[in-house]
Amino acid sequence: MDRRRRPDEDLVSVATTTAVRPARISGWLGAATSTDHKRIGLNLGVCSLVFFLTAGVFALLMRTQLAQPDMHFVSDDTYNQLFTMHGSTMIYLFVTPMAIAMALYLVPLQIGAAGISGPRWALAGFWTWLSGGLVMQSGWFTADGAGRAGWFSYVPLSNATNTPGVGQDLWTMGVILAVAGMMVMAACVLVTIARRRAPGMSLLRMPVLTWTGLASVLMVVGSFPVLILAMMLLFIDRQGGHIYTGYTGAIDYQDMFWFFGHPVVYVMFFPFLGAAAEVIAACSHKRWFGYTAFVASLMAFAALSMAVWSHHMFTTGGVTNQYFAFTSTLLVIPAGIEYFDMVGTLIGGSLVLRTSMLFALAFFLQFLIGGLSGIFVASPVLDYHANDSYMIVAHFHYTLFAGSVFGFFAGVYHWFPKLTGALLREPLGKLQLALMVIGTNMTFAPMFVVGQQGMARRISRYPTHPGWGTANLIETIGAGVIALGVAVFLANVLVSLRHREPAGDDPWLGHTLEWATSSPPPRLNFERPLPPIRSYAPLLDLRHEAEDRARATHESSS
Amino acid sequence: MLAWATLLLILFAGNWITDDRGVNPAVAGFAALVIYAVGVALILARREAIRRGAPPSSGDPEAEPDASVAAVIVGLSVGCILFGLVWARFLVYFGAAMLVLALGRMAVELRAERRTLARAKGIREPSE
Numbered sequence: 001m002d003r004r005r006r007p008d009e010d011l012v013s014v015a016t017t018t019a020v021r022p023a024r025i026s027g028w029l030g031a032a033t034s035t036d037h038k039r040i041g042l043n044l045g046v047c048s049l050v051f052f053l054t055a056g057v058f059a060l061l062m063r064t065q066l067a068q069p070d071m072h073f074v075s076d077d078t079y080n081q082l083f084t085m086h087g088s089t090m091i092y093l094f095v096t097p098m099a100i101a102m103a104l105y106l107v108p109l110q111i112g113a114a115g116i117s118g119p120r121w122a123l124a125g126f127w128t129w130l131s132g133g134l135v136m137q138s139g140w141f142t143a144d145g146a147g148r149a150g151w152f153s154y155v156p157l158s159n160a161t162n163t164p165g166v167g168q169d170l171w172t173m174g175v176i177l178a179v180a181g182m183m184v185m186a187a188c189v190l191v192t193i194a195r196r197r198a199p200g201m202s203l204l205r206m207p208v209l210t211w212t213g214l215a216s217v218l219m220v221v222g223s224f225p226v227l228i229l230a231m232m233l234l235f236i237d238r239q240g241g242h243i244y245t246g247y248t249g250a251i252d253y254q255d256m257f258w259f260f261g262h263p264v265v266y267v268m269f270f271p272f273l274g275a276a277a278e279v280i281a282a283c284s285h286k287r288w289f290g291y292t293a294f295v296a297s298l299m300a301f302a303a304l305s306m307a308v309w310s311h312h313m314f315t316t317g318g319v320t321n322q323y324f325a326f327t328s329t330l331l332v333i334p335a336g337i338e339y340f341d342m343v344g345t346l347i348g349g350s351l352v353l354r355t356s357m358l359f360a361l362a363f364f365l366q367f368l369i370g371g372l373s374g375i376f377v378a379s380p381v382l383d384y385h386a387n388d389s390y391m392i393v394a395h396f397h398y399t400l401f402a403g404s405v406f407g408f409f410a411g412v413y414h415w416f417p418k419l420t421g422a423l424l425r426e427p428l429g430k431l432q433l434a435l436m437v438i439g440t441n442m443t444f445a446p447m448f449v450v451g452q453q454g455m456a457r458r459i460s461r462y463p464t465h466p467g468w469g470t471a472n473l474i475e476t477i478g479a480g481v482i483a484l485g486v487a488v489f490l491a492n493v494l495v496s497l498r499h500r501e502p503a504g505d506d507p508w509l510g511h512t513l514e515w516a517t518s519s520p521p522p523r524l525n526f527e528r529p530l531p532p533i534r535s536y537a538p539l540l541d542l543r544h545e546a547e548d549r550a551r552a553t554h555e556s557s558s
Numbered sequence: 559m560l561a562w563a564t565l566l567l568i569l570f571a572g573n574w575i576t577d578d579r580g581v582n583p584a585v586a587g588f589a590a591l592v593i594y595a596v597g598v599a600l601i602l603a604r605r606e607a608i609r610r611g612a613p614p615s616s617g618d619p620e621a622e623p624d625a626s627v628a629a630v631i632v633g634l635s636v637g638c639i640l641f642g643l644v645w646a647r648f649l650v651y652f653g654a655a656m657l658v659l660a661l662g663r664m665a666v667e668l669r670a671e672r673r674t675l676a677r678a679k680g681i682r683e684p685s686e
Contacts, residue, residue, distance in 0.1 A: 033625040115622040120664060123629035124636075131637020138641075169644040177637050187596075194559070194600045218562060221596055222589035235643075252581045259585045299562055306589065307569035310582075320577040327569065524622060 035119035041105030055089035079460035080148035087151030103213035109514035112198025129181025136174025139167035147171025186220035200533030212274030227260035251318035258309035272407025276360035283357035284349025297334035328378035355429030359410035370398030391451030417503030435485030442478025446471035511537035563593035631660035
């Protein structure tokens with residue numbers, strides 16, 4: 001025993017291929033203070049999931065209020081708080097952090113790194129984000145209630161005159177904290193990709209999910225600081241600072257908000273696209289088709305998505321509609337390439353229709369509805385008709401819920417064995433999928449119809465109008481079916497963890513490096529030497545080489 | 559990263575040509591600048607970030623901290639400061655004090671990490 005050794009040095013492992021030491025702090029405290037990227041990713045994922053359930057409860061309360069015309073289940077003010085906190089919780093506290101959690105957990109494994117760059121920063125980012133979530137939700141316990149000016153909190157609606165009360169201030173601070181925390185974690189992922197790739201892992205050998213993670217974190221680093229600034233100015237404005245004054249102030253706020261608000265849609269989409277792509281490739285037993293085109297289109301997609309923000313402001317009259325309509329329509333090209341690659345991967349593959357694969361296919365099919373409806377709202381002429389109606393609600397729920405959340409579940413079913421060493425139950429998974437597909441389409445498809453007929457969004461009551469009551473009732477029942485699907489998922493997780501079916505290290509014959517290590521991976525990720533990396537699917541290469549060798553041996557012996 | 563930032567700059571220039579409002583070039587220019595800055599910082603930190611092709615094999619050990627109480631307190635204290643700005647001023651001072659202590663503790667942790675790494679390198683070199 002080295003007598004000069006200080007107690008702090010026990011908190012450090014040295015990353016080599018063999019020297020693996022367990023964390024010195026165990027139990028809850030160990031989990032809370034761990035700088036292991038897997039633990040931070042898991043903590044972030046689990047907390048995001050809790051926020052998802054919270055946002056789901058808000059959604060069910062809203063849908064109950066809207067089940068029939070002129071309902072009085074909750075007051076107008078409570079309804080305003082519910083839709084504000086539903087949107088805010090889903091975006092700042094569930095989908096975006098879940099995308100980052102996935103990157104935190106999987107990217108170092110996929111690039112063959114022993115850990116993440118700046119692990120302390122990542123841990124501090126997680127706790128900053130969690131503080132933000134709690135500060136935001138603490139508004140419910142104030143006299144005036146939680147934030148109630150929408151997840152965007154447009155000025156002048158969100159100023160102190162129109163939305164008085166501490167709840168809105170807490171919302172503002174919560175957003176700053178949550179966004180700052182996510183930005184720090186994303187920066188750690190970015191530096192990890194740039195600096196800690198394993199020998200042989202060139203940029204064009206990085207797996208598809210890592211590329212989608214890279215595109216996302218680049219957008220985070222570029223756009224999130226602008227929202228933090230916008231929110232700080234909003235807070236000062238609410239304290240009497242007169243920052244956003246008049247029409248120009250309102251438009252400037254919207255510009256700053258949507259400079260974050262549109263890229264974040266893609267931050268909430270790309271990692272789940274990557275997850276679905278990995279699942280489809282693994283379940284088709286084929287390489288992802290058109291890898292280089294996919295990477296190029298992804299980066300073009302990311303750049304374009306940073307240049308379309310004002311299409312959310314077509315009807316304000318304060319922006320150059322032509323430019324933003326042009327860039328928004330251009331998004332069709334990279335999106336088309338990605339769909340083409342997905343179809344190309346499926347063609348000729350030996351498909352295994354596991355739950356993860358079905359979720360991934362549902363992701364692509366349902367996102368298509370969201371994407372196609374996005375094409376016509378990218379046209380200012382049509383957007384004047386659709387703006388602020390349920391058409392828009394349907395459009396973005398088809399992209400974010402029917403798309404991203406399904407991609408998330410595809411990822412969960414695919415990587416759960418890697419995270420826990422246990423398999424999720426397939427029958428329960430398929431039941432969940434069925435419930436969620438039915439529920440999602442029951443909830444969001446009728447919104448296109450009522451939106452087209454002029455039903456405005458963010459209203460707590462609506463008049464008796466032919467068809468609106470029936471359509472809204474179907475939507476409410478659909479929301480209940482989704483909730484049932486989520487309950488089945490939670491039951492599946494519980495059952496699968498209590499009565500474990502051992503998964504083994506590579507239950508799906510995966511293509512990427514995370515499947516070359518144990519399940520769950522050890523503290524420094526890889527105890528065995530990494531396989532040679534000659535492409536973006538190194539384990540598939542190994543299997544092909546083994547097959548070639550076996551064939552050659554067979555031919556020579558015969 | 560630099561190429562991507564340049565692509566962004568071209569797109570933003572298109573917007574600037576068609577729209578003369580100040581806020582758009584300001585936010586867009588800021589975003590491009592951040593991406594360029596991160597790219598340049600990575601180059602300065604280690605040229606490996608921009609080297610073409612695959613990273614070479616390296617036998618050097620890398621330090622991986624197992625836990626950091628300081629990082630947790632940094633995150634919580636920032637939350638405490640911002641919560642205090644809305645709720646109660648004493649939380650701002652409390653959070654600031656915690657932040658200073660946590661940063662100090664983090665410096666201790668980083669020093670310990672460097673020592674461990676140096677010791678690991680020292681053990682490895684004689685054996686090689």
